[in-house]
Every structure is written in C-alpha cells, then in structure tokens.
Amino acid sequence: RFELRVGCSAGCSSGMERKRVAIVGGGVAGCAAAHTLAAAGAVEVTLFDWGRAVGGRASHRLRPETCADGAERSFMFDHGGQFFHCDDARFGALALPHAEPWPTDRTRLVLLSKGNKGNGGPPAPLGESRPQHPFFGVSRRELAAKRYAARGGMGALARGILKAARDSAGGNSLFVKEGARVARCERTADGRWRLHGDGLNHEGSTASALAQAQGSELGEFDFLVVADHMAVAMPGWHPCTLQGLHACAPQLVGCLRTSLGWDEERRIFAKIQPLFTCMMAFDVADNMLDSPFDAAAIEGSDVLQWACVQSARPHGGNKGDEAERWVLVSTPGFAANCLKAEGMSAAAAGGTTEYLPQTDVYLRSDPADTMVAEFEVLLAGVCAGSLAVTRRPLLTKCQRWGAAYCDSGSVDARVLSELIAARSDAEDKLGLLLIGDYLSQLGAEHDASDVSILSDVSILSGGGGGSAAAPSPQRDLEQPSSSSTSAGGDPFAIQSAALSGICAAERILSQLTRA
Numbered sequence: 001r002f003e004l005r006v007g008c009s010a011g012c013s014s015g016m017e018r019k020r021v022a023i024v025g026g027g028v029a030g031c032a033a034a035h036t037l038a039a040a041g042a043v044e045v046t047l048f049d050w051g052r053a054v055g056g057r058a059s060h061r062l063r064p065e066t067c068a069d070g071a072e073r074s075f076m077f078d079h080g081g082q083f084f085h086c087d088d089a090r091f092g093a094l095a096l097p098h099a100e101p102w103p104t105d106r107t108r109l110v111l112l113s114k115g116n117k118g119n120g121g122p123p124a125p126l127g128e129s130r131p132q133h134p135f136f137g138v139s140r141r142e143l144a145a146k147r148y149a150a151r152g153g154m155g156a157l158a159r160g161i162l163k164a165a166r167d168s169a170g171g172n173s174l175f176v177k178e179g180a181r182v183a184r185c186e187r188t189a190d191g192r193w194r195l196h197g198d199g200l201n202h203e204g205s206t207a208s209a210l211a212q213a214q215g216s217e218l219g220e221f222d223f224l225v226v227a228d229h230m231a232v233a234m235p236g237w238h239p240c241t242l243q244g245l246h247a248c249a250p251q252l253v254g255c256l257r258t259s260l261g262w263d264e265e266r267r268i269f270a271k272i273q274p275l276f277t278c279m280m281a282f283d284v285a286d287n288m289l290d291s292p293f294d295a296a297a298i299e300g301s302d303v304l305q306w307a308c309v310q311s312a313r314p315h316g317g318n319k320g321d322e323a324e325r326w327v328l329v330s331t332p333g334f335a336a337n338c339l340k341a342e343g344m345s346a347a348a349a350g351g352t353t354e355y356l357p358q359t360d361v362y363l364r365s366d367p368a369d370t371m372v373a374e375f376e377v378l379l380a381g382v383c384a385g386s387l388a389v390t391r392r393p394l395l396t397k398c399q400r401w402g403a404a405y406c407d408s409g410s411v412d413a414r415v416l417s418e419l420i421a422a423r424s425d426a427e428d429k430l431g432l433l434l435i436g437d438y439l440s441q442l443g444a445e446h447d448a449s450d451v452s453i454l455s456d457v458s459i460l461s462g463g464g465g466g467s468a469a470a471p472s473p474q475r476d477l478e479q480p481s482s483s484s485t486s487a488g489g490d491p492f493a494i495q496s497a498a499l500s501g502i503c504a505a506e507r508i509l510s511q512l513t514r515a
Contacts, residue, residue, distance in 0.1 A: 019512060020220070022195055023047040024182045024242065025227030027056025028494050029435045031158040032094055033225055033501030038165035038174045040509050046175040046219065047162075048182045048197065050240075053155055054162065056227075057081050057401065058494055060153030060315075061279065067394040076315050077279040077327050078154045079399045082295075082308060084494035085137060085146045091498045095148070098160030100314045102149035103294055108312065110293040111139070112378050114300035123293050123382060133297045135305050135329075137491025151314045157494075182231075183215050184243040185224065193224040193431070200239065210239055210355070223431040223508050227501065229438050230403055233257040233269070237345065237353040252426045255419040256434070259411050259442050267345050267353065271442075273489075274335040275404035278371040281323040281395040289324060292382065303334045303374040323394055328371050332404070338367045344402055363398040372396055405489040406438035419444050431511075433504045437496040445500055 021037055023030045026049025034047045053059065059080040064072040083102055086092050103109050110123035111133065126139050133139035138147075150157035165174050184196040196215040226232055230240040233256045246253045261270030282289070294312035298304045310325035330338075342362060348354040372393070411419075423444065426432040439445040490496060 019043045019222040021045045021223040021225060021508060022182075022193060022219070022221040023225045023227060024195075024231055025049065025056065025436075026051070026054035026158060026176070026178070027227055027436075027497060028058050028158055028161070029437070029497040029501040030054075030056075030225070030227035031161040031501070032091075032498040033227070033435060033505045034174060034176075035094060035161050035165050035168065036502050036505035037508065039168040040505075042509060042512055043223075044173045044175075046177065046221070048177050048180045048195075048218070050181045050201075051178065053159070053178055054176065055080070055155035055158040057404065058084070058150070058157050059155040061399075062153065065395055065397065067281070068392060069394065073281075073323070073394065075279070075281045075310075075323055075325050075395065076153055077277075077310060077325060078149070078308070078313055078315075079277045079279055079327055080401070081154055081494060082136070082306065082327075082329070083138075083147050083149050084157075085143050085491050086148060086495055087146050087492075088495055088499060090502055091495045094161050094164070094498060094502075095150075095157055095494075097164070098152075098157050099148040099150050101145070102147055102314065103312060105294070106144060108294035109138070110296050112293075112296040112298045112307070112382070114298070114378060123296060126297055133299060134489070135297050136489040136493065138297050138306075140491065143491055149314055153313075153315055180218070181239070182218065182242060185248065186244050187248050187430075188220060191431075192220045192222055194220045195224075223433065225433045225435060225501075225504055225508075227435050229256065229260065229269075229272075229406075229434075229436055232434060233260055233262065235267075235353070238355055249422075249426050249430060249432055251418075252422040252432070252434075255415065255422045258415050259419045259444065260406070260438070268339075269403075271407045271409070272403045272438075273332040273405055273407055274339055275332060275401045276330040276335045276338060276367050276371065277399045277401065278328040278330070278368050279395065279397050279399070280326045280328070280372060280393055282325075282393050284322060284324055289379075291379075296378075298378060301331065301374055301378065303330060303371055304328055304378070305331045307375060307378075326375075328375055330367070330371060334367070334370075335401075335404075339400075339402065344400075358400050360397075363400065364396065368396045368398045371398070405493060406441040408441050408490065411442050411444075416443055427507065427511075431508075433507065435497075435500040435504045437490065437493045437500065439500055440496040441490060441493075445496075445503075 021043050023034055023045065026047055030047055030049070031054060034045050037043050037045045057080045060076060060078045062074055062076040064074050067073050084095070086095060107125070109126050111126045112123055113121045115121050126133070137143050162176055179199065179201070180197055181200050182195050182197045186194050188194050195218040197218045198215045200209055226242065228240060230238065231242040232245060232253055234241045236243060260272060263270055291309060295308040297306060306329035308327050310327060343356050346354050346356055419442070423434060
C-alpha cells in the first residue's frame with residue numbers, strides 16, 4: 001500500500017490544532033486537491049481510495065495474472081485513460097513532470113475503418129478523412145501538441161502528484177490510504193464529519209459481504225471532499241455509495257442525482273457512459289504482429305473505438321516486453337449492451353436491489369472474446385498473419401468501467417441552478433465539497449477564475465514539489481478549453497478533474513483565511 005506522510009514543519013505551531021480535511025477518492029481530482037492543500041500547509045489531509053492504487057480512471061495495471069499456459073505473469077497495461085490534454089499552467093505544473101508527449105511518432109496514430117461489408121480497410125492518417133472522431137479529441141489536430149501520457153503507466157500521474165507533495169512548500173500532514181473504502185459518514189454534535197470504513201474490495205462487494213462488513217472509525221474531519229459522483233448520488237445498494245450522506249445533505253444528493261439523469265427502472269445514470277477495455281498479451285515467440293500503427297481510432301465498428309500497442313507507451317523498463325501487449329477500448333453502446341445483459345445489479349428479495357461485482361470468469365470470456373474477434377476483423381488485410389489462427393493469446397481480460405465519463409449536453413436550467421445552489425450551501429454550512437470532471441460537463445463547476453488566493457504557492461509557479469514549470473502558457477481562464485466537449489468524451493476531462501480539485505482546495509483555504 002502507498003502510505004505517505006508529509007510532516008509538520010517548524011513553521012506550524014504545535015499549540016494550534018490544524019483543521020482536518022478528508023478526501024474520498026484518489027483519482028486525479030482528489031490527488032490535485034490533496035497536493036494543493038499540502039502545498040499551503042494550513043491543514044492536515046487524509047486521502048482515502050478504495051482501489052488497489054490511486055489513479056481512478058487514469059490508472060494502469062501491473063499485477064500477476066494466470067495465463068493460458070497456467071503460469072502467472074505480470075504485464076503492464078494502460079487500461080484506463082489512454083492520454084490527456086493539457087493547456088493550463090496550473091494543471092501542467094502538477095502533471096507534466098510525470099508525463100511525456102504522446103505519441104512520439106504521430107504518423108503511427110491512425111484511423112481504422114470497418115467497411116459496409118464488415119471488413120477492415122487500410123489505415124488512414126488520423127485527422128484528415130474524419131477530423132471529428134469522437135474518442136476524447138484524438139483526431140483534433142490542434143490538440144496534438146498538447147497530448148501526453150504518464151511516464152511509467154497512467155497511474156503514475158496521480159502517484160507523482162502525491163509524491164511531489166513531500167517536497168512542496170508548507171507544513172501540513174498528508175496521509176494517503178489505499179484500499180480503504182469509506183462506507184459511512186455522519187455529522188458530530190460539534191459540526192464535524194465522522195467517517196467509518198472497512199477493507200471490502202471491489203471484487204468482494206457481494207450483497208452478503210456488504211451486509212456483514214464490520215466498519216471501523218476512520219476519524220473526524222472539518223471538511224469532507226468527495227471526488228466520486230457515485231459516492232454521492234448512487235442509491236444505498238451500491239458499494240460506492242457513501243452511506244449517511246443523503247441524511248446530511250439531502251438537497252445536494254437529490255439535485256446531483258436528478259442532474260445526472262438517474263433512471264430507477266434501469267438503475268443507471270443517463271448521462272454517465274460505460275466502457276470496457278480489453279487487455280491482450282501474446283508471446284513474442286508466436287511472431288510479432290507486424291502492425292503499421294501504434295494506436296488507432298476506429299470508426300464503423302459497433303464494438304471498438306480504440307486500439308493501442310503497449311510497447312509504444314512510455315512505460316519504461318521491462319514491463320512485460322517478453323509479450324506483445326495491446327489494449328482495446330469498446331464503444332459506449334457495446335458496453336451498455338454488455339451491462340444490460342450481464343448487469344451491475346439485480347432485483348433481490350423484498351423489493352431490494354443487489355450489487356453484482358465483476359467476476360474474473362466473465363471478464364476473461366465475453367466481452368473479451370467479442371472485442372478480440374472484432375479487432376481481428378479490423379486487422380484483416382492490414383497486418384500479416386491472424387490473431388486467431390496463428391497466435392494463441394497468453395491473456396485476454398476485460399476491465400469494466402461502469403462510469404467511464406459524463407456526457408456533455410444540456411441540463412435543465414432549473415435543475416442546474418438548484419444543483420449549483422445546493423453545492424454552495426453544502427460548502428458554506430457543512431464543509432462538504434464535490435469535485436470531478438463531471439461537474440464541468442454538467443455546467444455546474446465553479447468558475448476557475450473565481451479563486452486565486454494561491455497565486456504565490458509553489459504549485460502555480462512550478463517551484464517546490466519538485467515540479468518544473470509547465471511548458472504551456474497560462475491560458476485565459478475566462479474561456480477554459482476544458483469546457484470543450486466531444487460526443488465521445490471531453491478531451492480535457494483529466495485536466496478538468498485536476499482543476500476541479502485545485503479550485504475546491506483553494507475554496508477551503510479561502511474559508512480558513514476568512515475565519
């Protein structure tokens with residue numbers, strides 16, 4: 001587990017009890033908030049993340065997997081976010097010291113098309129024939145110079161942001177707790193947040209396990225920052241739900257649930273899109289796939305929209321190079337159909353709902369089989385050889401991202417106004433702050449130019465924290481590029497998440513300054 005503590009400096013009075021902040025969710029938004037607070041040195045921060053490692057959707061996988069030959073091997077896959085775009089100096093100061101421009105050879109990023117006859121065509125230069133391919137702005141030529149991938153795997157972005165806090169200016173304590181599910185919250189008599197948690201993991205989150213989980217107290221905090229919309233808005237049967245939050249902030253929870261379009265019958269949010277990623281590994285002894293591309297956006301397929309060979313990623317060192325590794329990303333429609341068939345939940349006795357965790361058996365069969373078969377169709381006539389005929393994969397396994405990204409689009413003006421008002425009220429009266437890129441997609445994020453009290457703090461200048469100054473210039477925050485949208489996901493989603501965390505941290509510090 002990643003345990004990090006930044007100790008109190010001599011400038012922090014031992015006779016003064018500092019305020020405590022809990023951050024629930026260790027994605028980019030939560031880590032950016034933690035770093036900003038750590039740099040200021042005015043509060044003690046504890047970041048809780050339920051996953052094996054911080055990173056959230058910007059993550060990678062490197063753990064032993066049982067392969068087709070029965071042996072256990074560890075392969076690195078960037079199985080979450082594939083890249084990010086950066087045009088904001090504050091985000092750049094946090095992120096770019098841990099990233100590299102990607103791809104290094106832009107001619108190896110292509111477009112693959114599936115023809116009307118169901119066969120794949122030759123790769124085409126991306127951005128020429130279909131300049132608006134929806135996969136997170138990958139075809140937008142004006143973004144090519146702003147595209148990056150984290151060095152050492154995409155999860156290294158969040159870990160790098162947190163580790164930089166060790167050297168940042170300030171005198172607060174920062175604790176990072178991985179594999180820690182915050183299950184329940186309550187308000188204390190003196191207006192603080194008391195959190196309770198357990199060690200229940202994702203795969204073990206069955207209904208019976210949830211019912212039997214024995215929680216322990218995680219501490220009391222003056223501010224609660226929640227970086228996951230599911231923790232706030234999902235009904236109580238889901239293990240991501242932060243139990244007790246609805247009782248503490250019913251207006252906020254209700255407004256967010258309405259804004260995201262909760263569908264009680266289907267038990268999904270209309271504005272939240274799912275994706276599957278498929279990880280494939282082949283023994284290099286079975287002949288390398290002579291691919292004329294490193295990554296491809298895919299059109300005309302109902303199954304796939306992206307494919308990327310992992311040897312072209314800035315992983316560094318030997319991270320499974322004894323095998324040829326690929327990551328495929330599904331279309332939202334394919335993922336939605338899979339979830340409809342498999343289900344993430346089911347009706348249970350007494351009119352209740354039961355959460356259905358991912359199973360290894362399912363993720364190794366279908367949808368993985370369907371995604372691999374579709375990839376082979378697309379490769380026909382493009383590469384020598386056939387995946388199915390000439391090569392036996394060592395590993396094929398999927399990752400289910402039930403909440404991959406938030407759709408852009410209009411939200412009813414009245415609903416949006418109520419959400420914004422509820423957020424402000426919860427911040428002022430409860431010390432409860434929501435962060436995440438979904439807020440900018442809904443149009444409910446605080447204006448990034450409203451709070452600038454940390455203009456002299458090291459994360460803005462690139463000093464402290466070991467962070468080099470961002471090579472991109474500070475853009476006009478009155479018209480942020482992060483608000484640009486795409487039918488296939490916001491190209492600036494990761495940047496939007498980080499700015500949401502930074503600005504929330506600044507608002508906390510502003511409250512303390514006023515107090």
